[in-house]
Amino acid sequence: MAKITKRKQAEIWLEKLIEENPWGIPCLEVYEKAKEDGISVAQLPLAKKALGVKSTKAGGHWHWTRYGASAPDTPLVLQTAAEIYEASQEED
Numbered sequence: 001m002a003k004i005t006k007r008k009q010a011e012i013w014l015e016k017l018i019e020e021n022p023w024g025i026p027c028l029e030v031y032e033k034a035k036e037d038g039i040s041v042a043q044l045p046l047a048k049k050a051l052g053v054k055s056t057k058a059g060g061h062w063h064w065t066r067y068g069a070s071a072p073d074t075p076l077v078l079q080t081a082a083e084i085y086e087a088s089q090e091e092d
Contacts, residue, residue, distance in 0.1 A: 010034070010043035011050055018053055024063035027055070 017025065017033065034041050047053075048064065056063050
């Protein structure tokens, strides 16, 4: 049986994490969870790229998500109160 590489292990792990958090998970939390689960943090950027995971900044923090910032159905939970207020003012 072939040994699974650290990169493939990171891809499998990240894919599961993103599936559990499809609308985003804070980048720092991704790295913390990876360390806890024994995943090579050096492989995370490569796994992220291979899976097409996007980086989105919301509320002053970076999140990793399957969807980009332009996703039309992105829930407001990734937006700060100030962003919501500003958006409501632009509509008037």
